[in-house]
Amino acid sequence: MRTTIRDVAKAAGVSIATVSKVFNGYSDINQQTKQEILKIAKELDYSPNMAARTLSSKKQQTIALILNELNFNRKSTMPLEVLNGVYRYTDQSDFEFVFYGTSTEKQKQKTFSQFCNEHNITGVVIQGLKTTDPYYQEVQQTSLPTVLIDMEIDNPKIGLVSIDNEKAAQEAVDFLIANNHRQIGMINGSRDANVSELREKGYRASLAAHGLLVNESYIQYANYEEEIAYLICKNLLENNQEITALFCASDIMAIGAIRGIKDMGLRVPEDISVIGFDDIILASYVTPELTTVAQDMERIGYEAAELLTDIITNQAETSHRKISPHQLKVRQSVEKISEVR
Amino acid sequence: MRTTIRDVAKAAGVSIATVSKVFNGYSDINQQTKQEILKIAKELDYSPNMAARTLSSKKQQTIALILNELNFNRKSTMPLEVLNGVYRYTDQSDFEFVFYGTSTEKQKQKTFSQFCNEHNITGVVIQGLKTTDPYYQEVQQTSLPTVLIDMEIDNPKIGLVSIDNEKAAQEAVDFLIANNHRQIGMINGSRDANVSELREKGYRASLAAHGLLVNESYIQYANYEEEIAYLICKNLLENNQEITALFCASDIMAIGAIRGIKDMGLRVPEDISVIGFDDIILASYVTPELTTVAQDMERIGYEAAELLTDIITNQAETSHRKISPHQLKVRQSVEKISEVR
């Protein structure tokens, strides 16, 4: 059987209360007693049971990272980077870290608060949520410390970490326009994703700022999937041969689009310029190297965990909103065209 | 305050024992009572607290994935894939899934059994362990159901999942020899990694099988790091100009080596052929596309979790060893040389 606090107490000839105090760093313990208990605990290979500790104490704090639709695509390591960031923060904190995957299906079975209650979660970082997910509504009225990544929400008590997606998208399209492109298509992700909305807003804002009209048929949705982007890109370019540049809401879609362009016998960037979003590792390895908007998901994860602990410990400044920096990486997939058509 | 079983019992006018039975699927419950309890539980947003359940029942089983030295390199998604595989299996099982990162440092602070005891772990899958890690010794004599990934160990009760690294390496080198290469260098990982040993064995076996002598200075260690491989590759080729091909124990190192070769003014594969190991996503995107040994880490993770549950439920066949298939992916980084020098 597993070693319990009782075994240690018995072996040390003290009460379990004393053993407990030693393991909780209480100061009012005789140094000698303490050393003796520690020694015996070591011999017995004892370590306090977290479940019991969680149950009896209201102190054991655990931070959860919930990843929605864990579509661990080998090409996109973004969820992994977020996990890494959150892990790195909690690892050096006093919080216990747990990770859970969820899905629209699971969210239907169990509410957000049920889930968190069940797992004794003190605070949670969520990534990948869609506006159509049950949790999206439930999070609005939760009292649990929560930080969303890449998601706008009304509740001011909810934390929020992301880059300024609208501005970043606008800068990307600005860059295209600075390179004399005027007929610019957009391959967007999903209408249910908050970031898609924002990136589209940025696209529209850039055009507007330059006095260009938005052609609604230029905006297509590929659900962040490479294959769909491939198909949609071909379709878009066939129907709108005047297009000279494409702004894609993710690198994965940009990669699919580039393949589509090549399959049509066109060249990137000579015939069509392409700009992506995310700066995944592949972006610098594809040919041509992809010009894209970089965001540091590892950092965002770290900052989310940090913000969350601030909220938990009530140290958060008035704003629960943290904007992480982004950066346009100019590589090879955009070409300046000489005459403005 | 959180909703507890007591709240539900009170609201339903029954005892907590009855509520508990409903949530544990006991059959000897009046259908009407059951429905009523379920309805009230839903209204109250109740869900059983796992910590309490774990503590009072010896039944709640949880499977842990422990990743060592969580060096989430953006270029190598292998730990992620393992996580994904384990997660995918446990998700459709009755086991609870938890994930933990560890490190040599952490292992020194707390023993393997302390850690597992502390977290009420029923069984564990471990990846990334080095032979010099404290856990490596401790695992040898654990009674806890355990499955190691990519690691040989004596204890027959310990599960084991990996590809046949030795054979895979041998096939890779065989392929080089079939392409008339005779002076073949090896850039290996780390002496502390079990797979490195095995891949080197395969390298030696291939040479021996073809009557070739092993030149010990041809074998170098780059610790699975791209930068080190870059440096070591240049060094190796400068000191041994007769080398025509390189077998690298990982794609990351192969990518570093290729960069080193190019920096020396040599071409891949015209001057030097390179073969990698793992088939990470980048392998098919670098130029030239990398010939490599593919292994499916997602599948390995899945199989590890499967094997673990078999061990836990005592259904494991006599052997706790599972060999996953590998496959040589022939792409562009190896060239057949005409005359055997």
Next chain:
DNA sequence: CTGAAAGCGCTTACAG
């Protein structure tokens, strides 16, 4: 079919 009670391994006022 239902409930009272012991117990899981801990923590924490409280008393001494």
Next chain:
DNA sequence: CTGAAAGCGCTTACAG
């Protein structure tokens, strides 16, 4: 400085 006891939220023989 130390310990007895209540309690955290559950499960599970056992009795009825």
